[in-house]
Amino acid sequence: MVGAGLSGCLMAVLLARRGCRVRVFERRSDPRSRAADHGRSINLGLSRRGMTALRAAGLLDEVLAHAAPMRGRVVHLPDGGLGFQPYGTSDDQILRSVLRNDLNTVLLDAAEAMPGVRFEFDAKLTAMDKSKATVECLFQTAGGVRRVLSETVIGSDGAFSTVRAQMHRGEPADYHQEFLPWGYKELSIEAGPPDERRTDPEALHVWPADGGLIVAHPNADRSLTGTIFLPLAGPDSFETLRTTEAVSSLLADRFPDLHRLVPDVVEQFLSQPVGHLVTVRTAPWHHDDRVVLLGDACHAVYPFYGQGMNSAFEDCVTLDGCLDRNPDDWAAAFAEYQAIRKPNTDVLADLSAENFIELRDRLASPLFLARKNADLALNRILGNRWVPLYTMISHTTTPYADALRRSRRQNTTLAWLAGAAATGTAAAGAVLLRNLARRVKGK
Ligand SMILES: Cc1cc2nc3c(=O)[nH]c(=O)nc-3n(C[C@H](O)[C@H](O)[C@H](O)COP(=O)(O)OP(=O)(O)OC[C@H]3O[C@@H](n4cnc5c(N)ncnc54)[C@H](O)[C@@H]3O)c2cc1C
Incomplete structure (x- = not known):
């Protein structure tokens, strides 16, 4: 494994549980022995997806012991006023804020305590050769260049991944960075x-x-x-x-x-x-059964939906599930993992870019607030038959692409409803409400 950040440590725990021997190489020093980084986001919003993954690894309680709850947004308006927008309609629809360093420490401790897992810090991957019988990696360390051979290499080395660049060398690979x-x-x-x-x-x-x-x-x-x-x-x-x-x-x-x-x-x-801030879209995410990417290495997104880490954790449990289904064929497991995740993380990249505009330009607008309130009111009345997009992304594990499709259907219906309200026709309103319940039922 290259990169002992958030996804690397969680994946090390999951792999060790299935009996793999894992060596994790990290270019930085051990974060437990130095002050937290500056210049990087030092606390992160954990939402349902991330919490579900941490629960699957048995680590959620320990992480939540370090976290602060976030029940909604306090909006500091440009005129000096203050507004509040709740995150959802029930008490469990809250986010948790956690320091990156605390989270990384919990994950590192948990991985290090597993049999078969070893960390090497201050070891930076500089080159990788996937053409040999076992993948050859070269790491720059204080003692010089180290050569390491491995059956499989997992690239959890972030948005500017060296594993990704080396894996794609000589291949017809797509890479888009913005x-x-x-x-x-x-x-x-x-x-x-x-x-x-x-x-x-x-x-x-x-x-x-x-x-x-x-x-x-x-x-x-x-x-x-x-x-x-x-x-x-x-x-x-x-x-x-x-x-x-x-x-x-x-x-x-x-x-x-x-x-x-x-x-x-x-x-x-x-x-x-x-x-x-960078968005990365790329393909393929793996090379046979020998190299595979996780988290920002294959899908970095802008941070405005607070989903980068959450989706990286989701990658880990998805990949773990694919390994369960294909225990003797890791190439098939990696291909299934990419097929499940990529269409969804591509949608997340778009949503994250759109949410930048929403946070920056629309949050203080009365029209936007009315739309948000209508969404939440419909969710209160119709329950699971009407779920706002934000709720699906942050408080459920509905795949991102499914969430977007469903939200588009809801928006069309809401536009019809608004039309009915504008014409003031009670009968039309009743028919539309009935249609609305039918259209969104079970979707
Ligand atoms: C301002 C900001 C705010 C954010 N807020 C949120 C939020 O609220 N919620 C959320 O879910 N996400 C948020 N994110 C996104 C989140 O930080 C990332 O998506 C997440 O850290 C990705 O995890 P990762 O394991 O893929 O990569 P990282 O956590 O970046 O880990 C990569 C690791 O690989 C190591 N590495 C890199 N290159 C090499 C090499 N050549 N050799 C060895 N090691 C190497 C790095 O040192 C690092 O430790 C935010 C991001 C930013 C920038």
Whole structure:
């Protein structure tokens, strides 16, 4: 396994459970022996898919012990007002926020405790040859280049995967990488007084603004970790905002309550590095029974639906299920895994890009809110026969592509309903409501 990040560690646990000997090589130092990384998202929203995968590996309770619940979004409006949008219609429809480092530590400890699993840190894959009888990997380590032979190599080495690049060498492979012209920086927001809604520790916080966006997750100690997204170049961008005056004036203008909540926000802004956001679509995800990719290595997405890690965890349990069904034919297992997952993660890439526009431009719009409220109201009335897209993505394990198809059907019906309401015809409304119940029943 190359990469001891989130998917690599979970997959190591699942493989060890089926009796495999697993060696995990990681280019960084052991995260348990150093401070958490800066410049990367340091807390993540765990939703139903991720929790279901962690439960399957017997690790959910331990992860949740480090997590803070998020019951909805607190929206910090550009005029200084505050709004709240619940995540769902029932108490179990909540997300959990967890520090990346805490999560990685739980997963590393669990994998390391399994018989047959060994980690090697500070070992960076630099080359891989899949043409030999056993796959040959070369790792750069402090002691020089190490040569390792393995029957199978799993690439869980993230969006800029070396395993993927080496596996695709000489093959007719597809690879599409798209950078968002926006980047991000992290901001730490101290815990506020207990009754301060502006730092509510049980919600995700969003500051939608013209040409900017901040999203902040709560931590178990009631502080928030924020991520400010801005264009990389052009006016009011990371490229141009380089002085205290420029940063201070932009933040005061776009995010009016931020200075009060984060007195040193300008210093933080100027001292943090800029992170980049990338979408990756690629195929194939495997080479025979010898190499296979997991998580961001095969489907990195923008973080705006909070699904990158969740879908990476879903990959692990899906692959584990494929190995169950094809115990003696790993090439077939890998092919089945790609066939199940790729159409869904392609849809997730689109949804994640669309959600950027939703968070940035629509969250403060009354029309958008009315649409969201109508969706939730219909879900309350019709239960499982009407499930908003956000609910299907975040609070169920419905495959992403099925969720999108069903949501499109619901939207068409909602448009009919709106038409009936506009014409004010009660009879038409009744017929449409009956149709609605029929159309969405059981789908
Ligand atoms: C700003 C931001 C916010 C996010 N928020 C969320 C969220 O709220 N919810 C969510 O579900 N997802 C979120 N994500 C996405 C999430 O972080 C990723 O999808 C997830 O980390 C993918 O897991 P992975 O195991 O595939 O890769 P990673 O966790 O990136 O792990 C890859 C590992 O491989 C190692 N590696 C790389 N190259 C090599 C090499 N050559 N040799 C050896 N080791 C190597 C790396 O050091 C790393 O440890 C967010 C992402 C960003 C950028």
